[in-house]
Amino acid sequence: MRKQLSEQFAFWACRRLFGPIHPYDKCFGCGAMHIPPSHEDPHNGRYDFGGEDVAVEVVSIVNSSALRNLSSWNKRHPGPIEGEPATFGLTLPWVIDVPARTPIGQLDAVLEAVRSMEQAGIRANRTYGCGGRRCPAGSGGRICTFCQVAYTAPFHAYVDDEGLLASRHGNAVVSVSESLLSRGLSDLAHEITGLLRPKPDGQRTDVQQKLDLAERQGKSRRVVCFVLDLHFALRLNVHPGTWKKLGTFPWDAIQPVTDVVVASPDFHRAVVFSDAAPTRQISVRDAERAPAPRTLGCCSRR
Numbered sequence: 001m002r003k004q005l006s007e008q009f010a011f012w013a014c015r016r017l018f019g020p021i022h023p024y025d026k027c028f029g030c031g032a033m034h035i036p037p038s039h040e041d042p043h044n045g046r047y048d049f050g051g052e053d054v055a056v057e058v059v060s061i062v063n064s065s066a067l068r069n070l071s072s073w074n075k076r077h078p079g080p081i082e083g084e085p086a087t088f089g090l091t092l093p094w095v096i097d098v099p100a101r102t103p104i105g106q107l108d109a110v111l112e113a114v115r116s117m118e119q120a121g122i123r124a125n126r127t128y129g130c131g132g133r134r135c136p137a138g139s140g141g142r143i144c145t146f147c148q149v150a151y152t153a154p155f156h157a158y159v160d161d162e163g164l165l166a167s168r169h170g171n172a173v174v175s176v177s178e179s180l181l182s183r184g185l186s187d188l189a190h191e192i193t194g195l196l197r198p199k200p201d202g203q204r205t206d207v208q209q210k211l212d213l214a215e216r217q218g219k220s221r222r223v224v225c226f227v228l229d230l231h232f233a234l235r236l237n238v239h240p241g242t243w244k245k246l247g248t249f250p251w252d253a254i255q256p257v258t259d260v261v262v263a264s265p266d267f268h269r270a271v272v273f274s275d276a277a278p279t280r281q282i283s284v285r286d287a288e289r290a291p292a293p294r295t296l297g298c299c300s301r302r
Contacts, residue, residue, distance in 0.1 A: 002099055004028045006060040006227040009227055009263060011049060013263045014054075014056045014223060014261060016222065016259065018051060018221060019055060020052075021050060021051040021295060022049065022050060022296060022297040023297070024055070025050060026045065027298060029290065032298070034298065045072070045210055046083050047211060047213065052068075054222075054223060054235055055210075055211060057219070058225075059207060059225070061227065063261040069101055069102060069104065071177060072103070073098075073100070073176045078122075079172050080175045081173070082167060082168075084172070087172070089111060092118060092172075093161070094157055094159055095159075095173050096110065096111075096175070097155060097175055098174060100177060102155070102176075102222075105235060106142045109227045110155050112172075112238050115292045117157065123158065124159065125157055139154060160173070184248075188232060189247045189249075195207060196224065196254040196257055197253055198248070202272050207224055208256070211257060212256060214278050222241055222259070223259055223260070224259075225261040228264045230266045233266050233267055236262075236264065243262065244279050251275035252253075257272065258274065263284065268285055269283055270282050270284050
């Protein structure tokens with residue numbers, strides 16, 4: 001996701017949520033600083049957008065490792081990898097979903113795990129344990145292959161007896177995607193909160209320093225807008241109400257932040273969490289449209 005597109009989506013979303021705002025840092029529209037540097041308005045350390053009583057800092061959440069790995073997968077194997085089960089050392093028509101964050105070099109390890117599942121009579125790793133049918137009673141016994149594989153391997157796999165996904169009945173298929181089940185909402189909330197908290201050595205993060213400036217300037221609404229790339233947004237697109245289930249944020253620990261916006265350009269959606277107001281969710285349409293210079297304030301520099 002390019003920085004310009006990320007800021008443009010954040011601009012439209014936050015403009016709707018908080019009223020008129022204008023670029024305070026380098027303008028994504030014209031590339032200039034609308035407000036010249038001064039003692040009150042430093043050149044560095046500025047947040048991205050400002051309004052009468054609001055400051056907005058935009059943070060792009062990009063799974064760069066997933067994008068790199070997905071690019072490698074696509075270069076080596078454009079589209080799903082499909083063939084006779086024997087091609088993969090299997091006997092059954094498996095469907096194997098590998099998360100994009102998995103390096104392509106780990107394909108052999110994934111296939112070996114599926115072979116182990118097949119040999120143990122396991123036909124899917126999305127069910128809930130062996131129910132004691134394979135593991136001996138007690139905690140000191142040997143753990144069965146099912147329980148070793150089902151919750152630790154970085155993939156989802158099941159036997160497709162009906163041939164619903166293969167182009168030819170009986171084939172095995174390996175697909176690469178960012179699985180909706182790969183990580184939960186709590187993981188995403190943890191990642192976002194980690195970017196807001198002070199560093200382990202007590203130093204203020206870049207986001208906190210910028211909103212410290214906003215606090216000194218008297219802005220009562222100090223907003224961080226996280227713009228998600230597709231790999232992160234997929235986790236939230238199961239149902240529109242899922243967005244509100246990200247949880248609450250530790251407002252005392254992330255001062256001076258007063259509002260957190262999580263937004264997805266791919267799904268035209270944004271949700272705002274606040275320490276002083278109920279969670280609110282909005283649809284953001286036409287955000288691909290570049291704002292007019294007048295809307296951004298490009299023609300009215302002071």
